[in-house]
Amino acid sequence: MAAISVPPVEVLLSKRVQEMVLHGEEPLGPYICRRGEDVDEKEDIKDTSPIPIIDLNRLSSSTTSDKEREEELEKLRSALSTWGCFQGIGHGISASLLDKIQQVSREFFKQPMEEKNKYAKSVVEFEGYGADPVPEQGQSLDWSDRLFLQVFPEDRRKYNFWPQLPISFREVLEHYTEKMKMVAEITSKAMARSLKLEENCFLEQFGKQAQLHARFNYYSPCQRPDLVLGLKPHADGSGYTIILQDEVGLQVLKDGKWYTIPKDPTALLVLMADQMEIMSNGIFKSPVHRVLSNSERDRISIAMFYTPEVGKEIGPEDSLVNEDRPKMYKTVKDYADTHMEFYRRGERSIHTAQI
Numbered sequence: 001m002a003a004i005s006v007p008p009v010e011v012l013l014s015k016r017v018q019e020m021v022l023h024g025e026e027p028l029g030p031y032i033c034r035r036g037e038d039v040d041e042k043e044d045i046k047d048t049s050p051i052p053i054i055d056l057n058r059l060s061s062s063t064t065s066d067k068e069r070e071e072e073l074e075k076l077r078s079a080l081s082t083w084g085c086f087q088g089i090g091h092g093i094s095a096s097l098l099d100k101i102q103q104v105s106r107e108f109f110k111q112p113m114e115e116k117n118k119y120a121k122s123v124v125e126f127e128g129y130g131a132d133p134v135p136e137q138g139q140s141l142d143w144s145d146r147l148f149l150q151v152f153p154e155d156r157r158k159y160n161f162w163p164q165l166p167i168s169f170r171e172v173l174e175h176y177t178e179k180m181k182m183v184a185e186i187t188s189k190a191m192a193r194s195l196k197l198e199e200n201c202f203l204e205q206f207g208k209q210a211q212l213h214a215r216f217n218y219y220s221p222c223q224r225p226d227l228v229l230g231l232k233p234h235a236d237g238s239g240y241t242i243i244l245q246d247e248v249g250l251q252v253l254k255d256g257k258w259y260t261i262p263k264d265p266t267a268l269l270v271l272m273a274d275q276m277e278i279m280s281n282g283i284f285k286s287p288v289h290r291v292l293s294n295s296e297r298d299r300i301s302i303a304m305f306y307t308p309e310v311g312k313e314i315g316p317e318d319s320l321v322n323e324d325r326p327k328m329y330k331t332v333k334d335y336a337d338t339h340m341e342f343y344r345r346g347e348r349s350i351h352t353a354q355i
């Protein structure tokens with residue numbers, strides 16, 4: 001009897017999910033998660049989740065009283081050492097800019113394949129439009145398409161991958177990048193203060209040329225959300241990641257249970273990643289997260305990865321190492337590269353930095 005033939009992964013990855021949906025193709029073999037592993041608690045998506053909310057303005061504003069600031073810092077420390085993330089409000093980015101960045105992202109993905117493919121990456125590359133590079137055998141593929149661009153430092157931008165349409169894409173992204181640098185500065189300082197450290201210590205580890213990469217994710221609706229994930233479970237390899245989403249779908253894992261990040265188009269989700277776990281000597285957690293697919297709605301998210309500058313060594317802050325808490329991580333350099341090797345195999349990489 002002839003077996004059903006499934007195209008090789010390289011062929012599937014050279015095809016966009018959006019295109020498959022347009023042609024009425026079903027999510028087949030390589031997209032399906034292994035049984036019992038991933039897509040299980042669909043009802044979670046309806047949960048109102050207790051994800052902590054932090055008012056960034058209260059952490060830094062000169063109009064906040066010392067008491068209020070201390071309370072918010074304590075909330076921040078607690079959020080990052082348990083959840084590893086928080087919904088950030090009071091971040092100072094206007095609703096109109098948040099709206100614009102979502103709008104240009106949506107317009108980009110709405111264009112015909114021919115237009116988007118002008119920015120297509122090859123199957124093995126990372127930057128550009130397409131799917132993540134070929135995962136190793138046995139990994140399920142993600143039911144999403146993405147555009148990945150380095151946005152800072154400016155001299156590392158590869159403008160050939162930056163969409164020329166919609167016409168305002170570049171200007172809006174440049175503006176959003178500036179604001180993200182500001183949010184990263186406020187957040188890095190507050191995180192240091194929440195641990196009673198000198199406020200610039202994390203910023204110094206990240207370095208003046210700290211990198212920002214933007215990942216525009218487009219999750220097409222999927223007829224079999226019970227079988228397929230928008231994005232497989234992973235922890236990020238950056239320092240931390242700042243996410244804007246227009247729809248629910250993102251979940252974080254805490255104490256063995258998945259929690260849905262609520263939809264709040266004015267909030268920015270700040271998610272710790274492995275390098276912040278290392279710098280905080282394991283006090284802050286880099287949570288595993290995933291994105292569910294949805295049969296009714298599509299979803300856009302814009303994730304900004306804030307990563308130490310190229311070639312910079314980072315490690316646990318000295319004052320976070322003591323008798324009660326010995327050094328848990330080694331000094332690492334360009335950890336994001338190691339992370340990528342493991343990500344392709346669907347594995348975490350933080351153990352490579354553990355002592």
Ligand SMILES: O=C(O)CCC(=O)C(=O)O
Nearest residue numbers: 215217245250291301303
């Ligand atoms: O789509 C999201 O909300 C999260 C995306 C994500 O985890 C990532 O791009 O690493």
Ligand SMILES: [Fe+2]
Nearest residue numbers: 234235236289
């Ligand atoms: Fe992620």
